[in-house]
Amino acid sequence: MVRAAAIAIAAVLSCAPFPASAGVFNPETFTLGNGMRVVVIPNHRLPVVTHMVWYRVGSADEPPGKSGIAHLLEHMMFKGTDAVAPGEFSKIVARNGGRDNAFTSSDYTGYYQNIAADRLELVMKLEADRMAHMKMDPDIFRTEHQVVREERRTRTDNEPESLLGERLDAALWLLHPYKNPVIGWDSELRMLTRDDAVTFYRRWYSPDNAVLVVAGDVTTARVRELADRHFGPLPARGEPGRTRVRDLPPRADAVITMRHPHVEQPSWTRVYVAPSYAVPQGKPVHPYALQVLAELFGGGSTSRLYQSLVVKQKLASSAYASYNPTAVDFGQLSLSASPREGVGMSQVEAAVQAEIDRLTGDGVTLDEVARAKARMRAAAVYARDSLQTGAQVLGYALVVGQNVEDVEEWPERIGAVTAADVTEAARLVLTRSQNATGILLPDPGERDKK
Amino acid sequence: MRRLLLAFTLLILATLPARAVTVHRVVSPGGIEAWLVEDHSNPILSLSLSFRGGTSSDPVGREGLATLVSGLLDEGAGDLDSLAFQTRLEDLSIQMSFDSGRDSFGGTLKTLTENRDTAFDLLRLALTKPRFDADPVERIRSQIVSALKRQDEDPQTIASKAWFRALFPDHPYGRPEDGTLASVARITIADLKAFAAGRFARDNLILGIAGDITAEALKPLLDSTFGGLPAKSVPVTVADAAPVTKGSVVVVDRDIPQSVAVFGHGGMKRSDPDFYAAYLLNYIVGGGGFSSRLMTEVREKRGLAYSVYSYLSPLDHAAVYVGGVATRNDRFADSLGLVRAEWTRMAESGPSEKELQDAKTYLTGSWPLQLDGTGPIAGILVAIQRDDLGIDYLDKRNEYMERVTLDDARRVARTLFAPESLTTAVVGRPAGVR
Numbered sequence: 001m002v003r004a005a006a007i008a009i010a011a012v013l014s015c016a017p018f019p020a021s022a023g024v025f026n027p028e029t030f031t032l033g034n035g036m037r038v039v040v041i042p043n044h045r046l047p048v049v050t051h052m053v054w055y056r057v058g059s060a061d062e063p064p065g066k067s068g069i070a071h072l073l074e075h076m077m078f079k080g081t082d083a084v085a086p087g088e089f090s091k092i093v094a095r096n097g098g099r100d101n102a103f104t105s106s107d108y109t110g111y112y113q114n115i116a117a118d119r120l121e122l123v124m125k126l127e128a129d130r131m132a133h134m135k136m137d138p139d140i141f142r143t144e145h146q147v148v149r150e151e152r153r154t155r156t157d158n159e160p161e162s163l164l165g166e167r168l169d170a171a172l173w174l175l176h177p178y179k180n181p182v183i184g185w186d187s188e189l190r191m192l193t194r195d196d197a198v199t200f201y202r203r204w205y206s207p208d209n210a211v212l213v214v215a216g217d218v219t220t221a222r223v224r225e226l227a228d229r230h231f232g233p234l235p236a237r238g239e240p241g242r243t244r245v246r247d248l249p250p251r252a253d254a255v256i257t258m259r260h261p262h263v264e265q266p267s268w269t270r271v272y273v274a275p276s277y278a279v280p281q282g283k284p285v286h287p288y289a290l291q292v293l294a295e296l297f298g299g300g301s302t303s304r305l306y307q308s309l310v311v312k313q314k315l316a317s318s319a320y321a322s323y324n325p326t327a328v329d330f331g332q333l334s335l336s337a338s339p340r341e342g343v344g345m346s347q348v349e350a351a352v353q354a355e356i357d358r359l360t361g362d363g364v365t366l367d368e369v370a371r372a373k374a375r376m377r378a379a380a381v382y383a384r385d386s387l388q389t390g391a392q393v394l395g396y397a398l399v400v401g402q403n404v405e406d407v408e409e410w411p412e413r414i415g416a417v418t419a420a421d422v423t424e425a426a427r428l429v430l431t432r433s434q435n436a437t438g439i440l441l442p443d444p445g446e447r448d449k450k
Numbered sequence: 451m452r453r454l455l456l457a458f459t460l461l462i463l464a465t466l467p468a469r470a471v472t473v474h475r476v477v478s479p480g481g482i483e484a485w486l487v488e489d490h491s492n493p494i495l496s497l498s499l500s501f502r503g504g505t506s507s508d509p510v511g512r513e514g515l516a517t518l519v520s521g522l523l524d525e526g527a528g529d530l531d532s533l534a535f536q537t538r539l540e541d542l543s544i545q546m547s548f549d550s551g552r553d554s555f556g557g558t559l560k561t562l563t564e565n566r567d568t569a570f571d572l573l574r575l576a577l578t579k580p581r582f583d584a585d586p587v588e589r590i591r592s593q594i595v596s597a598l599k600r601q602d603e604d605p606q607t608i609a610s611k612a613w614f615r616a617l618f619p620d621h622p623y624g625r626p627e628d629g630t631l632a633s634v635a636r637i638t639i640a641d642l643k644a645f646a647a648g649r650f651a652r653d654n655l656i657l658g659i660a661g662d663i664t665a666e667a668l669k670p671l672l673d674s675t676f677g678g679l680p681a682k683s684v685p686v687t688v689a690d691a692a693p694v695t696k697g698s699v700v701v702v703d704r705d706i707p708q709s710v711a712v713f714g715h716g717g718m719k720r721s722d723p724d725f726y727a728a729y730l731l732n733y734i735v736g737g738g739g740f741s742s743r744l745m746t747e748v749r750e751k752r753g754l755a756y757s758v759y760s761y762l763s764p765l766d767h768a769a770v771y772v773g774g775v776a777t778r779n780d781r782f783a784d785s786l787g788l789v790r791a792e793w794t795r796m797a798e799s800g801p802s803e804k805e806l807q808d809a810k811t812y813l814t815g816s817w818p819l820q821l822d823g824t825g826p827i828a829g830i831l832v833a834i835q836r837d838d839l840g841i842d843y844l845d846k847r848n849e850y851m852e853r854v855t856l857d858d859a860r861r862v863a864r865t866l867f868a869p870e871s872l873t874t875a876v877v878g879r880p881a882g883v884r
Contacts, residue, residue, distance in 0.1 A: 045491055046471075046818050078740070087750050090740035095808050097815015099739070114819050146753025153708035154756050154776050158605050261705070264599035301536045310589060311533070317589075317596035340592045371541055378543030381562055384492050386823040 023408045024380050025390040028220045032227060034236040035208030037398060040223045041215035041390045049216030050391045051123045052112040053131070054399040056211075057204035059184075060106040060177035060328065061242060066196055068184015071104040072148050073197045077111065078102075079140050081133040086140050089126060096122060106178050107328040108399040114388065117217040121226050128230040131205055141194040149190065152183045160260040161267070164438050167256045172271050172436035174249035176329065206237035211398045215391040244329055248273060254436040259443035266441050268348055269336040273434040274323060275425070276331035278401055282428050287325035289417045289425035290333060294323035295372040296364060296422075297355075298335060304359070304368075305337070309351050315343050319352070328400050333429050345439055356430050363423035376414050471821060473831065473841055476665045478672035484657035485831040485841065486665055489824060493563035495661035496824035497573070498832045501555045501654045503686035506622035506767070512637050514629020516550035518587075518594060519645050523548050523557075525586035527575035532586045535572070544569045546576065552627060553688075553766040554836065555649060560825060563662045567671070574675045577650050582642045594634050601628070605710035605877040606774070608702055612875035613712040613772070616700050617693040623768060648684030652676060658831025661824035691768040692716070695871040699786075702877045709782040709878030710774075713789060715871040717771035718862075720764040720837045727854045727862040728762055733809040734801050735792060735867075736760030736773050741808070743796075747788045748775060754785045771866065782880035790869050797867035800860030814848040 027041045059070045080086035093100040098115030100123075113123040156162040166181045173179035183189065212231065214223045274290060275281040298305040298321025305319040319337040335356075339348045383389045397407045474486045508515045524539065524546050526532040539546055545560040546569075557577075561569035601607040611626050618624030628634075655676060659668060695715035718728040729737075736744040736759050748758045760773035777785040801809070821827050834843045876883060 045489065046821055048818050048822075087740065087746070091808075094738060094741045094812045097812055097817075099816060099819060114816075114822075116815055116818070143751070143753040147749055147756055150708065150754070150777065151756035153778060154710075158706045158708050158710065158776075160603065262603050264602045265596050300540055302533065302540050307533075311585075314589070314592075317592045338596055341595055375540060375543050378562055381492060381494060382543075382545075382560070385494050385496075385825070388822060 024383065024410060025394060025407065027390070027394055027404055027408075029404055030220075030224060032207065032232050034232065034234060036227070036231050037211045038223065038227050039211065039213045039394050039398065039404070040218065040220045041213070041394065042217075042219060043215055043387055043390070044217050046387070047117045047217045048114065048387065049117045049120050049214055049218055050112060050114050050388050051120060051127070052110055052213040052391050052395050053127050054108055054110040054211045054213065054395040055205060056209050056242065056399050057109055057240070058105050058107040059180055059182040060244060061204065062177070062180070062200070065188055066192060066200075067180040068148070068182075068189040069192055069196050069200050070109055071182055071184065072145065072189075072192055073200050074102050074104045074109050074111075075144050075148055076136055076141065076197050076201075077130055077134065079144060080135045080137060081129050082135065083129055083133065084126065086137060089130065092126065093123060098123065104182055106182060108396065110395060110399070112391070120214065120218060120222075121230070124226050124230045128234060131207065131210065131231070132234050134201055136194055136198055136201075138194050141197065145192065148183070149186075152186060152189060155183060156181065157186070160258065160263050161440060163260070164256065164258045164269075164440050167258065168269065168271060168436050168438040171254040171256050172273065175247055176245060178329065203240050206240070207231050207234045208236040208238070209240055211395055213391045213395040215387050242328075246279070246329055248330075248434065251433040253433050255439070256436065257439045257441065259441045261443045263440055263442045265338055266345060266439075267336065267338045268345060268352070268440075269334065269438040270352075271436055271438075272333040272429050272432070274325075274331040274333040274429045276325050276327040276329065277406065278328060279330055281330075282425070283421075285413075285417060285421050286425040286428065287331065288413050289421040290323045290331070290429065291325065291376070292369060292372050292414065292417050293364070293422050293426050294321045294333065295376060296368045297321045297359065297426075299372070299375075304355055305335070305352070308355050309337055309348065313351055314340060315348050315351050316340055326396060326400055326402070345441065349437075360423075360427045360431050364419050364426070366419050369417070369419045369422055373414055373417065377411050380411050471827070471844055473844060474665055475841055476668050476672070478669040478677075480673040480677045482652065482655075482657070482672040482676045484659055484668065484672055485835060486663070486668060487660040487827050487831065488664060489660060489827075490662050493662050494824055495561055495563060495566060495569075495659065495663050496828040497559040498658045498825070498828035499557045499559075500656045500832045500836055501649050501651075501683070502553070502836075503649055503654070503683075504551045504553045504555055505627040506552045506688050507686035508622070508625075508629070509641075511633060512629075512641055513625050513633040514594060515637050515641055515645055516555055517628045518590060518634065518637055519642055520548040520550045520555065521590040521593065522582055522586060522642065523576040523580050523646075525590060526581035526583050527572075528579040528581075530575065531581065531583065535575075538568070538572060542568055544572065546573065548576075550627075552623060556832070558825065558828070566663070570671045570675045574678065577646075577676070578678045580642075580646050582639050582646075584639065587639055587642065591634060591637070594628060595631060598626075598628060598631055598634065601626075605704065605706060605708075605776075608704070609710050609712040609774070609875045609877045612700055612702055612877070613714070613873070616698070616873055616875060617695060617770065618691055618768070619694060621691040621768070622688055623691060623765065647680070649686075651680045651683035653681060654683040655679065656832050656835045658828040658835070660827035660831065688767050693768055693770055695868070695873045697870050697872055699874045699876060699883055701880065701883065702875065703879065704877050706878050708776050708778050709876050709880040709883075710776040711782070711786065711874055711876040712772060712774050713786070713872055713874040714760070714770055714772040715868055715873055717762045717764060717769035718866060719769045724858070724862045725762075725764070726850045727858045728866050730806060730809045730813065730851065730854055731796065731801060731859055731863055731866060732760055732762050732771070733813060734805045735796055738809065738812065741812070743792050744773070744775075744789065747792060748777075748785050752784070752788075754781055754788070758785070758789075779879045780881045782876070782878070783882040786874065786883060790872060793867050793869040793872055796863050797869060800863040801856070803856055806854070806856055806859050810851050810854070814851050817848060
């Protein structure tokens with residue numbers, strides 16, 4: 001579900017490209033008469049397909065006070081139409097040897113089935129049906145509402161690290177809707193109603209607000225024929241009016257410290273507001289330069305953070321950097337480290353800060369930029385090893401407003417990043433007070449009281 | 451819509467052709483065997499390997515040894531120290547990783563064709579000349595310590611550890627796989643070296659390879675990479691065990707809003723002719739995602755859980771059948787009651803004809819979905835050899851499923867499902883549970 005899903009996919013994409021001219025996934029695209037975008041990635045290694053429908057709506061599009069409704073609606077989408085009984089959707093897919101599921105993020109909601117190629121029409125028909133004909137039985141809504149509250153307990157309330165993550169996003173974004181957890185704040189989640197779900201569904205679920213992706217043993221002509229037949233007749237609803245407040249809070253270095261009785265391993269995290277493809281906040285090259293930066297600064301075991309904190313100074317057991325440029329609004333750059341046993345949090349924080357200062361002061365070297373870029377290009381070849389990767393990367397890109405060329409030209413654009421670009425982008429993000437630091441600590445006093 | 455769907459579901463039994471997946475048994479001049487699936491659609495190659503013997507053969511008091519070794523093989527070997535080794539891997543985008551399970555020690559290698567020779571050579575070094583330098587040993591030890599602490603934060607892992615402890619009080623399966631803070635601290639460099647020297651040997655090695663290589667090109671690489679391993683491994687002996695399943699409920703008190711449980715009892719050995727019947731039955735009860743009985747009763751009808759599942763875990767020395775559910779504290783007893791009721795229902799009545807048919811359709815139809823990528827294929831090739839399923843298994847597996855009759859399934863259900871034996875570990879503050 002959550003933004004974690006988005007970051008995972010971004011990692012695949014930032015791991016994406018490779019040799020010029022070949023393209024990455026070589027997709028073909030067209031648009032139906034009602035405005036639905038279609039992407040086809042033919043791949044005939046196995047007689048199977050991945051079929052995905054992505055909607056341009058996520059938790060950041062929820063009305064104030066209704067956090068969690070995008071995700072709750074995603075659950076309800078399995079709960080019956082005029083033609084398909086509640087819960088039958090997944091059972092029909094399974095009875096045809098397929099697997100299905102769905103995911104919700106801040107910026108998008110997606111549904112997919114992996115199934116034998118000769119069952120493509122079946123899943124397309126099912127997906128088209130629920131795009132327009134959900135019933136939302138009130139009793140079933142009440143039950144599914146409980147399921148989602150259990151999901152929140154599993155993912156968040158039982159997990160101190162998730163609880164801190166939630167507080168950290170709230171502190172970083174303050175006003176921007178990325179402040180809300182995708183699963184919803186418990187106080188708002190429990191007040192959501194069936195009417196909220198229906199209203200949200202009617203506003204956002206339509207062919208012109210969706211992207212269809214089919215990857216696998218299929219031709220573009222066949223996908224066009226089937227998509228015209230099943231999605232084609234659904235009426236466009238017109239622009240749903242996706243307007244995001246892009247205001248950021250006044251600049252600040254926010255710090256959230258959470259002491260929790262269940263924490264055994266302390267951790268340190270900092271998230272920075274960063275450029276995205278959609279909002280470069282500087283030069284268009286910056287989102288690409290920041291991907292190179294994240295790789296060389298904290299992408300692997302030869303990266304600066306790992307070598308400095310983990311290997312040389314022996315202060316941390318892990319240290320990472322990650323960056324996600326694929327968003328409707330802002331991107332996010334994250335740093336994290338876990339202190340080794342016996343090392344104080346302030347020592348770890350000071351060591352990270354020293355690496356940031358060295359980075360923004362001295363800049364990056366040609367050699368480390370070249371090495372990072374080579375790894376990223378190779379990862380693009382690996383991305384073609386799985387059918388599902390291409391469908392995920394393209395669906396994600398298109399649904400947040402990128403186009404096919406942005407994905408296909410990714411290797412060249414990464415290849416064009418210079419050391420000067422990386423240094424400049426690093427200074428832009430890491431020296432600006434638009435960040436939040438989260439510190440997770442044990443609470444031995446509280447534990448003693450138990 | 452309904453009618454059309456019905457037509458579709460009637461077509462199903464025409465199972466998928468295993469197009470493009472032909473398994474070759476490759477034997478090098480030096481006698482190293484590997485199973486290979488050629489796939490030249492991308493310049494990528496994946497290798498998967500396994501040595502018999504895993505965390506369950508860690509010496510008493512040195513639990514975590516296999517896990518620590520698995521973290522150190524790519525941390526320096528031969529003339530390359532940790533940084534040099536890691537730099538070689540990263541600069542050539544060679545992915546190498548090792549992982550120890552309960553009964554076997556596994557590794558994976560993934561490389562672009564252009565770096566294939568170097569990749570295999572680095573694998574040779576990792577297996578035959580690991581350095582175990584003091585610095586990386588302490589670093590990886592600290593990472594395992596950190597991971598153990600995170601495990602102690604996670605209700606799911608706490609429940610799982612408590613469950614295995616309850617079922618195997620006097621057997622290595624009852625010990626935490628990655629050791630304890632105390633046992634990991636005790637492991638010496640001599641222990642690590644003895645492990646590598648004794649375990650990594652040709653008589654103990656299983657290899658699966660998928661991707662951009664021919665059998666002829668693979669043969670010399672097999673000899674150069676694995677030919678230097680000793681011929682014989684030091685035997686590891688782990689006793690067979692009977693899980694202790696008296697139907698008890700162990701509660702680990704923890705102030706969290708949702709109780710997290712692991713439940714189960716004995717299972718079915720992989721080599722048992724009834725394994726396929728058991729596999730189909732498990733799909734029906736708790737393995738089948740949204741379609742399972744547990745999902746229907748606990749989640750769909752009552753909203754008592756986000757996740758409820760079960761799976762067969764046929765370990766080498768004791769087969770177990772494991773499930774899990776998480777429900778808010780005040781309703782947890784309801785979930786556990788439903789699990790017991792489903793166990794009883796299956797033991798007494800077995801599956802319906804339709805349920806068995808649906809399970810077959812799903813498990814046969816979805817089989818090709820597991821072959822998405824060279825890594826998964828290489829892994830499956832190793833698993834097939836490990837479990838001695840035959841080189842024609844990729845083709846035959848669906849037939850084995852189809853062959854299970856309703857009578858078979860009902861007969862197996864009567865013994866596989868033993869509600870009075872269901873043993874449960876719960877983490878949380880479940881109301882009314884005993």
